[in-house]
Amino acid sequence: MKFNRQTTLRSRATVTGVGVHSGSAVSLTLGPASIDAGFIFVRSGADGDDRRVRAVAKSVTSTELATVLGDQQGPLVSTAEHVLAALRGLGVDNATIEIDGPEVPIMDGSSAAFVAAIDQAGIVEQSAARRFIQILKPVRVNRGDAYGELHPHARGFRIEVEIDFANPVIGHQDYALDLNPESFRREISRARTFGCMNDVEKLWSAGFARGASFENSMVFDDERLLNTEGLRYADECARHKVLDVIGDLALAGLPLIGGYRSVRGGHKLNHAVLTAMMADRTAWRVVEGQPASRPRSQSEAVGGMVGGMAAAYGPNVS
Incomplete structure (x- = not known):
C-alpha cells in the first residue's frame, strides 16, 4: 500500500x-x-x-x-x-x-x-x-575502521550495511535494501538481535542483557549458533543491522530520501551521522510528495563466514 x-x-x-x-x-x-x-x-x-x-x-x-x-x-x-x-x-x-x-x-x-x-x-x-528529508550532499563520520555516510539517492531510501566480526561464525556480511513496506516486512522485520556467548558475563556485570535469552537473541560461540531453531536468514546479523539503521534514522523526524552506508557501525555511529547531517543545513531539505520508488525491492545480499578485524560484542541490540 x-x-x-x-x-x-x-x-x-x-x-x-x-x-x-x-x-x-x-x-x-x-x-x-x-x-x-x-x-x-x-x-x-x-x-x-x-x-x-x-x-x-x-x-x-x-x-x-x-x-x-x-x-x-x-x-x-x-x-x-x-x-x-x-x-x-x-x-x-x-x-x-x-x-x-x-x-x-x-x-x-x-x-x-x-x-x-x-x-x-x-x-x-x-x-x-x-513530508520527507531529502539528502543533498554526502555527510560522513569516520570512527577508526568504521564509518557511516548519508548521501543523495534519487529513489526513496536505500541502506547498505557491512559488518565484520572477529567471531568466525558471524564473520563478514553485506546487505543492501531499498526500503518500502513490502521489503521491510518480508526481508528485515524478522531479523533478530545477536550476541556472543563469551561476552555475557561482561555485559551482566555492566548492567546489560539481564533479560536476554535464546527466545529473544541469537547467541553465538566460536563454533556455531547456539539457538536450536537456527537462523531465519543466512545473513540475519547483517539484516538486523539494517533494521537498527531504519530505527535509528527514524529519529530524523521525517522519512528520508537518500542513501545510507554503514561499515562496522552501530547505534553510536548511526546517531553521529544523523546529528552531523542535521547540523549542516546545506546537506538536506524538506520536500513534500511521494518519492519515486521501484515496484519491487532491489535488495541484495552477500553473506560471508570469514573472520573479521572488528571485535565481537553482544547481545548486539544495535
Missing part, C-alpha cells in the same frame, strides 16, 4: 514482554497521533503523571548497546529502535508509543511483534501531505 499523505494508526494495539537489558516486564501500546506529530513516546508514571518525549535525534541520551531517549529529567525509554523501525518501515508517519516501563520490550529480538501490532491497529491516511 502506498500513501501520498501522512499516515497514522486507526486504533490502538498492545504488546507485552520484557526488556532485554533491564529484564523487567513491560507493556507497550501503539496508537494514533495528529498530523506532523511524528513518533511520541509516553511513559506512564506511578504517580499518574505521564512523561512525553518526541522520537528525534536531540532526544537521544545514550547509544550504548541500544538507543535511549529522554529529556531534561533524564532517560525515559531505552531500546527504542525496533519499534521505531517497524513504524518507519511500514510507512507510518505519526504515532504514540505508550510504555509503562523503562525499556521497549525486546519480544523475539526483531520487529515482528510490532509489525503485527501495527497490522492489528491498521494504518489510515491523514489530510496533510507527506
Whole structure:
C-alpha cells in the first residue's frame, strides 16, 4: 500500500514482554497521533503523571548497546529502535508509543511483534501531505575502521550495511535494501538481535542483557549458533543491522530520501551521522510528495563466514 499523505494508526494495539537489558516486564501500546506529530513516546508514571518525549535525534541520551531517549529529567525509554523501525518501515508517519516501563520490550529480538501490532491497529491516511528529508550532499563520520555516510539517492531510501566480526561464525556480511513496506516486512522485520556467548558475563556485570535469552537473541560461540531453531536468514546479523539503521534514522523526524552506508557501525555511529547531517543545513531539505520508488525491492545480499578485524560484542541490540 502506498500513501501520498501522512499516515497514522486507526486504533490502538498492545504488546507485552520484557526488556532485554533491564529484564523487567513491560507493556507497550501503539496508537494514533495528529498530523506532523511524528513518533511520541509516553511513559506512564506511578504517580499518574505521564512523561512525553518526541522520537528525534536531540532526544537521544545514550547509544550504548541500544538507543535511549529522554529529556531534561533524564532517560525515559531505552531500546527504542525496533519499534521505531517497524513504524518507519511500514510507512507510518505519526504515532504514540505508550510504555509503562523503562525499556521497549525486546519480544523475539526483531520487529515482528510490532509489525503485527501495527497490522492489528491498521494504518489510515491523514489530510496533510507527506513530508520527507531529502539528502543533498554526502555527510560522513569516520570512527577508526568504521564509518557511516548519508548521501543523495534519487529513489526513496536505500541502506547498505557491512559488518565484520572477529567471531568466525558471524564473520563478514553485506546487505543492501531499498526500503518500502513490502521489503521491510518480508526481508528485515524478522531479523533478530545477536550476541556472543563469551561476552555475557561482561555485559551482566555492566548492567546489560539481564533479560536476554535464546527466545529473544541469537547467541553465538566460536563454533556455531547456539539457538536450536537456527537462523531465519543466512545473513540475519547483517539484516538486523539494517533494521537498527531504519530505527535509528527514524529519529530524523521525517522519512528520508537518500542513501545510507554503514561499515562496522552501530547505534553510536548511526546517531553521529544523523546529528552531523542535521547540523549542516546545506546537506538536506524538506520536500513534500511521494518519492519515486521501484515496484519491487532491489535488495541484495552477500553473506560471508570469514573472520573479521572488528571485535565481537553482544547481545548486539544495535
